[in-house]
Amino acid sequence: MAAKRRQEEDNKIIYERINNLEYIKAVSGEKYEEEKVDRQLDSTFRRNKKSLWYSTLFKAVPQYIIIPNIPTFFMALALLFYSESPKMGTVFLISNFVRYFFSVRSLNNEVNKIIEAMLTLDELSSSLTIANESAKTLNYPTTRAVPTAPAPKIPFQNGDIVFQNVVFAYPKRPQHNILRSFSFTFQQGKIYGIAGKNGIGKSTITKTTLKLYDLKEGQILIGERNIQKIDTIDLHRHICYQTNRPTFFRMSIAENVCYPNKHDQKDYDKLATAAKKTGIYEFITKLPQGFDTVLREGGTDLSEGQKQQISAMKMFINDYDIYILDEILSNVHPNLKEKILRNIFTKLKGKTVLVIDHHYEIFQYVDYIYQFTGEKLIKMDKKEFLSTE
Numbered sequence: 120m121a122a123k124r125r126q127e128e129d130n131k132i133i134y135e136r137i138n139n140l141e142y143i144k145a146v147s148g149e150k151y152e153e154e155k156v157d158r159q160l161d162s163t164f165r166r167n168k169k170s171l172w173y174s175t176l177f178k179a180v181p182q183y184i185i186i187p188n189i190p191t192f193f194m195a196l197a198l199l200f201y202s203e204s205p206k207m208g209t210v211f212l213i214s215n216f217v218r219y220f221f222s223v224r225s226l227n228n229e230v231n232k233i234i235e236a237m238l239t240l241d242e243l244s245s246s247l248t249i250a251n252e253s254a255k256t257l258n259y260p261t262t263r264a265v266p267t268a269p270a271p272k273i274p275f276q277n278g279d280i281v282f283q284n285v286v287f288a289y290p291k292r293p294q295h296n297i298l299r300s301f302s303f304t305f306q307q308g309k310i311y312g313i314a315g316k317n318g319i320g321k322s323t324i325t326k327t328t329l330k331l332y333d334l335k336e337g338q339i340l341i342g343e344r345n346i347q348k349i350d351t352i353d354l355h356r357h358i359c360y361q362t363n364r365p366t367f368f369r370m371s372i373a374e375n376v377c378y379p380n381k382h383d384q385k386d387y388d389k390l391a392t393a394a395k396k397t398g399i400y401e402f403i404t405k406l407p408q409g410f411d412t413v414l415r416e417g418g419t420d421l422s423e424g425q426k427q428q429i430s431a432m433k434m435f436i437n438d439y440d441i442y443i444l445d446e447i448l449s450n451v452h453p454n455l456k457e458k459i460l461r462n463i464f465t466k467l468k469g470k471t472v473l474v475i476d477h478h479y480e481i482f483q484y485v486d487y488i489y490q491f492t493g494e495k496l497i498k499m500d501k502k503e504f505l506s507t508e
């Protein structure tokens with residue numbers, strides 16, 4: 120029990136470090152994920168082993184022992200009763216057809232099963248690799264050493280993000296540079312909309328800002344400090360990373376939203392305001408336990424839109440220097456989304472905000488729109504961009 124609680128504590132701390140990151144599942148504790156994947160692999164293997172047994176007994180035996188002998192059996196019958204009769208040929212033909220039909224069907228089933236099992240195993244092992252890779256990249260401890268008190272948050276000079284000749288490739292594809300000598304300054308107090316085609320590297324800008332990977336060349340400064348020299352945990356306390364795929368702990372809505380801070384009675388007013396701002400107040404207050412309703416891990420008992428609305432509440436509760444909004448509220452009804460966005464951008468005045476989206480209506484709230492090319496961000500005329508897109 121105590122060990123379980125300690126493990127949950129570990130996970131919470133790691134969750135906090137990455138602050139609702141897209142990678143939350145992959146990096147939410149190497150051990151935790153590793154064990155989870157191992158368990159999945161185990162059960163898949165056990166399932167497959169069981170089905171292999173059944174196959175051997177109920178398919179392979181008839182397929183390899185009984186069916187091949189059927190023609191011989193019929194031939195024997197025919198020979199016995201109808202020797203020199205023309206019917207013998209017909210019987211022989213039919214028995215062969217039956218044999219063919221059953222063999223093909225059962226072979227097909229076997230092949231499908233094997234392919235399915237292989238795909239599952241492949242998927243699981245690659246997610247394990249990613250989890251390990253990410254944990255290593257982030258330098259997160261693999262032991263259960265939990266600091267008793269979190270290190271103090273070191274304030275930034277300002278919220279400027281400066282990319283200086285950054286060359287970056289993902290470790291998996293080291294030859295393929297996604298950021299190619301990329302230089303840019305995102306200034307505090309400005310809201311930047313980043314557009315660009317799929318896979319061009321928009322999210323990579325944010326992932327490198329979050330120090331999820333090492334750069335090949337160049338550097339990134341935040342608040343005039345090289346992020347390489349900033350503790351990753353500390354860095355993530357300054358950045359609010361909101362995506363279209365938020366996730367949650369198995370704790371109450373209030374705890375999830377206020378996390379890493381503890382909430383008390385007086386915070387319920389703040390929570391109510393945040394819930395109203397994100398259009399989820401009615402839903403929460405109709406739940407029997409309201410804000411104290413315990414969510415399932417990952418928020419699997421919420422709809423995609425509700426997850427995004429509850430996650431957005433964090434922006435009204437906690438204070439950050441930098442906000443990265445990567446396709447937020449994508450599952451929220453357009454009318455409601457517009458209302459929520461208005462509330463969010465009013466709240467984020469004075470902060471450094473990066474907005475990445477394919478639904479350009481969100482760009483009406485940004486100060487500048489840039490098109491990303493891999494090498495550079497090209498400034499667009501906002502009015503023209505919004506009228507043509």
Ligand SMILES: Nc1ncnc2c1ncn2[C@@H]1O[C@H](COP(=O)(O)OP(=O)(O)OP(=O)(O)O)[C@@H](O)[C@H]1O
Pocket residue numbers: 289290291292297315316317318319320321322323324
């Ligand atoms: N973890 C990873 N390992 C290897 N390659 C990756 C990884 N993540 C992204 N990529 C690749 O990097 C490129 C840029 O990806 P990124 O997610 O930054 O694109 P994007 O512009 O945000 O795309 P989209 O608009 O589709 O979200 C893509 O070609 C993608 O396949």
